[in-house]
Amino acid sequence: MVDKKAVKILFKRYWSTTGWTNTQLSIKELDYAKEARIMFEPIELSHDEIIHNVNELVNILDLKEIIEQFIASLSTRRLDLRSALGSYIVGKHLLKHTFTGAESYCIYCGSYSSKTQERQDLNILNFERFKWGGIRHLDPLYIAFDLNQYTNSEKLVPTSEDYEILNKILIAINELPPEGKIRDLEKALTKIIKSNKEEREVLLQILGYCSILSNKEYPGFINKFIPFVEREEPNHYKNDWTYPVCFWTGKNGLNREALKIIFPNAIESVN
DSSP, X not given: XXXXXXXXXXXXXXXXXXXXXXXXXXXXXXXXXXXXXXXXXXXXXXXXHHHHHHHHHHHHSOHHHHHHHHHHHHHHOOHHHHHHHHHHHHXXXXXXXXXXXXXXXXXXXXXXXXXXXXXXXXXXHHHHHHHHSOSOTTSHHHHHHHHHHHHTSOOOOOOHHHHHHHHHHHHHHHHSOTTXXXXXXXXXXXXXXSOOHHHHHHHHHHXXXXXXXXXXXXXXXXXXXXXXXXXXXXXXXXXXXXXXXXXXXXXXXXXXXXXXXXXXXXXXXXX
């Protein structure tokens, strides 16, 4: 079971009623959250160590189980379990490689971790994971952390309510007008799933990583890893969605091939 008191301490560190904060916790609070494995001491990792960790984790985890946890999160709002699907799909085809290219980031994976070990704050990653279902699924450090945490999480059994919510989400995608944008889809989900705007954004971005919301010109990650330098961005500043959903519109609809892999039992509901 997730220790709700420890999660509350984690949230206190980074979030308040007015948004982001920088609250200093007491030693007692920190020790409690660390004991519950919700907060952690900083860790030193290099780029290559992070990639190694991602490769190991995606090779031992079961996609079917991860998909079930995503579905189970729809009614329970267990955003930490929802996050793993995005991390797994992006990391699955991430090739083993050494730090490549630019001085500040790897041009293949986009990691800002360098060739040498650097101090990494895992607490902010876990906050984002519990708060919104993660926002850094394209970052190898987050992928490794998220999947490692997932291995130690309790697993849920999806209910009929979860599958009903999933089907309604897919129907909403299928019925969006051709000119509809990803923001229109986000708004359409407000009556379907208990959530806030940021949670819905992450949910849709995960579906993008899974290639369910993608197109031929801007594919998702279901069949291969898309190198950082190949991920184009919209040329208008108002689009702050991640690749590939930033390019998705209603005319693209559902990627049926990806849907067969991720949610094979839901295909009939959107035929």
